[in-house]
Amino acid sequence: MKKLLVVPCLSLFLSLTLCLGLLQAEPPMAPPAADDAGTSAKASTAKKTKTKTKKDAKSSSGTTDSAKKSASEAKKSVAKEPKQPAAEADKPAAEDAAKPAKEPKSPAEAKKAPAKETKQASDYEKFLEKYGAWDRLDKVYTNSDDPVVLLKRATMALQTGAPQQALELIESSAPFENKDMELQRLWLGGQAARAAGDPSKAVFWFSQAGQMLSAKERAAKFNSEPDLEILWTDVWRRYFWIYSANFGTMREGQEAVLKQTLDQARGVWKNNPFWEAAASALAGESTHSGKTPGDVLDIGDSDRNQIARTLAAACLEYPAEAKTLAANISTKEPREFWNAMAGFVAEGSDPSEAELHASFPKASIFWGSNIMSRSAAGRTDWLLPEDQTQAWQDLRKKNRSLHDAAKRYLKRDADKDLEALPVFAQYRFALAVAQNDDAARDLWDALENKRNLPLSLKVCGLLLFEEPLDNLLPEDPNAAARQFVLLPALSSAGGRNIRPNQLAPFWLRLEGRQLDNAVRQLWPLDRLLLLADWSNRLQEKATPELAKRIAFLFPDTEAGVQATLQLADVALQAQQYQLAGFYLANIDGNRLPRKLKGRYLELKGDLAFALGGYEDAFNNYSELLKTGAEVSDSSRIKIAFILQQQGQLDVAQGQLEKLWERHETMPTNMQAELLYYMAEGEHSMGNxxxxxxxxxxxxWQYPQENIWALTAMFRAALIYDGMGQYDTAKNLLVTVIRNAETEQQREAAKNRLTEIEAKRGRAEERTKAGGGNMVYPF
Structure with a gap:
């Protein structure tokens, strides 16, 4: 039965529930004792050497005599006791008495015993380890509970590209009694989790290991792990965001985890200003000194009221009235932003096509942050809830305009059937806000369970009445976490910053280096500001390090998907197919915009093609073509190749020839590849x-592209061979043999050349037999 890991309060870091127990690990198993016959075997071996010449001269009878002699020597070895080392002789007699006496082997057993002991199992393990035969080693160790063996197995799993297996081995183990081995187990767990693509769990394991070390030892250990400071920073950020949105029973435990990892980081990376800002944020204090770089657009009470009216009209699905109200917002940038919001809520138009305002980083990244789709189920969460009662259905059909609806239901008493509906109270409040009616405040106060209101009306409450955010977040922790990001952002976009300690103003103008400095020094925990900064840097200069950070912290955003696709592409080019597959598996292909979906399908096709899954590759390429997204020339060549394999030679050749029309725009290796597949297509069609x-x-044209050039020469040699032009074929093959990069290619050319030489010899013989004269048919 596997033992479960004993986890202290840091298990909350992963939000996991683990069983606690004080189970001890099994003691190390001693290696098997050496066979006693091994000592006397040396003497018998020496004796055999003297008689070797005689044995070799004898026939079968000599072989029989030799067997008898071996048996006789084996019997002698049973009676002869090996001398004990001095250390063994000094042991107390009581200890010797406690051991069971050795019984002499019977003659039958002696016959079975080998004359010479085989190498010990540990030697075999070292042999396997030396040559990296980790899969064989794992079979050797599978049935052992020895902690040393478990650590070896986990290490082997890591080295053979199976980090998840390594992590499972470590997680299933109880803590080791030996401090050094337990430290190794915890650290190995962090490395396995990191390799498996789980940074949060990796930091958990590393932090556990850090608790066992002194401050000096911890600093040395943490700094020995590549880029651990960056990983630690981003994991802490992510966990702080989760903690900030959690008002349930887990909050206290999460705070303890944040404090422990923060204290460790401050002790190791003392010169990083992020950790001082993190300490202030965790204490509920401001992360900045109060000075704001750049300037902030001022949204006054009039514009704030106009924004709330816009949202209320959109919530009631009056798009024309909502856009008219948005048009009256006095400042250009907020007016365009809220007009896009009104279009999305009222009629489902795509807000991502709205004009971006680069000078205002939080506004420019808002739509690309995917914050809307993460915080709501499309438009549904922004609109009044559905109700199937007849009275409500009649109301929705009758009121074709906002003005008529307000006239009917704000100033007059409604019928009893409508008054009984919870949705009707929300409806009247939205009408009051949209019409700027004084009754809005009383209707807001009368609303029950504001946590379940449409998002549009929650923003109205924040802007108009400064309702505390805690009163509006849903009971469901996941939904609360999502809205904890969205609602403050929109409130700030409406001119009311409800979390000023950690969040920059929404309409803060930052340009050039101002943005990067603001993120590093003032608001390092502002999600939108950080995403805006990193997205800009990714566009300017895409590095794998930055792409990894964006892919981890912002996986569902447009920038996060782009970063993940870049990482998959880099892994694919490096032939790291397992890593490329990991990145692609982290993307939800069903929710991507057309441009990103096209690139996603293309990379999936490229990966399947590289692994030889041509049918899967073709299916992905076919889906790619349906999207209308741009397809790279490299993928089009692969599509043509697959069509050739499927026997659609004419279609494939047509695509290849069309590509060749613009071959000068391609790199030379792609030109050579394209020309090769064109040649193969014509060859297959009999041309x-x-x-x-x-x-x-x-x-001739691409000799520097060795693999394509030599393969083409080899194929041409085969054609000349079939045509009987052996000299030309020979000349081509000699070049292939001379320049071949692989032994396989060289051997294939040599074998073919041997066949051609034989044919040339027979042809020459026939020529000589005919006298060498030309033969005329007439």
Whole structure:
């Protein structure tokens, strides 16, 4: 039965529930004792050596005598006791008495015993380890509970590209009694989690290991792990965001985890200003000194009221009235932002196409942050809830305009059937706000369970009445966490910043280096500001390090998806197919905009193609073509190749020839690859003359593309061989043999050349037999 890991309060870091127990690990198993016959075997071996010459001269009878002699020597070895080392002789007699006496082996057992002991199992393990045969080693260790063996197995799993297996081994183990081994287990757990793509769990394991070390030892250990400070920073950020949105029973435990990891980081990375800001944020204090770089657009009471009216009209699905109200917002940038919001809520138009305002980083990144889709189920959460009662259905049909609806239901008493509906109270409040009616405040106060209101009306409450955010967050922790990001952002966009300690103003103008400095020094925990800064940096200069950070912290955003796709592409080019698959598996392909979905499908197709899954590759490429997204020339070549494999030779050749029309715009390796597949296509269709022309042109024009040029020369040599032009075939093959990069390619050319030489010899013999004279048919 596997033992469960004993986890202290840091298990809350992962929000996991683990069983606690004080189970001890099994003691290390001693290696098996050496066979006693091994000592006397040396003497018998020496004796055998003297008689070797005689044995070799004998026939089968000599072989029988030798077998008898071996048996006789084995019997002697039973009676002869090996001498004990001095250390063994000094042991107390009581200890010796406690051991069971050895019984002498019977003659039958002696016959079975080998004359010479085989190498110990540990030697075999070292042999396997030396040559990296980790899969064999794992089989050797599978049935052992020895902590040393478990650590070896986990290490082997890591080294063979199976980090999840390593993590499972470590998690299933109880803590080790030996401090050094337990430290190694915890640290290995962090490395396994990190390799498996779980940074949060990795920091958990590293932090546990850090608790066992002194401050000096911890600093040395943490700094020995590549880029751990960056990983620690981003994991802390992410966990702080989760903690900030949690008002339930887990909050206290999460705070303890944040404090422990914060204290460790401040002790190790003392010169990083992030950790001082993090300490202030955790204490509920401001992360900045109060000075704001750049200037902030001022949204006055009039514009704030106009924004709330816009949202209320949109919530009631009056798009024309909502856009008219938005048009009366006095400042350009907020007016365009809230007009896009009104269009999305009232009629479902795509807000991502709204004009971006680069000078205002939080506003420019808002739509690309995917904050809207994460915080709501499309438009549904922004609108009044559905109700199937007849009275409500009649109301929705009758009121074609906002003005008529307000006239009917704000100033007059409604019928009893409507008054009984919870949605009707929300409806009247939205009408009052949209019409700027004084009754709005009383209607707001009368609303029950404000946590379940549409998001549009929650923003109205924040802007008009400064309702505390805690009163509006849903009971569901996941929904609360999502709205904890969205509602403060929109409230700030409406001119009321409800979390000024950690969040920059929404309409803060920052340009150039101002943005980067603001993130580093003033608001390092502002999610939108951080995303805006990193997105700009990714566009300017995409580095794998930055892409990894964005992909981890913002996986659902447009920038996060772009970063993940870049990482998948880099892994694919490096032939790290497992890593490329990991990145692609982290993307939800069903929710991507067309441009990103096209790139996602293309990379999925490229990965399947590289792994030889041509059918899967073709399906992904086919989906890619349906999206209308741009397809790279490299993928089009692969599509043509798959069509050739499927027997659609004419279609494939047409695509290849169309690509060749713009071949000068391609890199030379792609030109060579394209020309090769054109040659292969013509060859498969029986157009030998055209195929030969393509092969030879490729070998002549692209000699630097060795793999394509030599393969083309080899294929051309086969054609010349079939045509009986052996000298030309030979000349081509000699070049292939001389320049081949692989032994396989060289051997194939040599074998073919041998066959051609034989044919040339027979042809020459026939020529000589005929006298060497030309033969005329007439």
């Amino acid at each position: 030998i003359d055209k195929a030969l022309d393509y092969y030879l042109r490729l070998a």
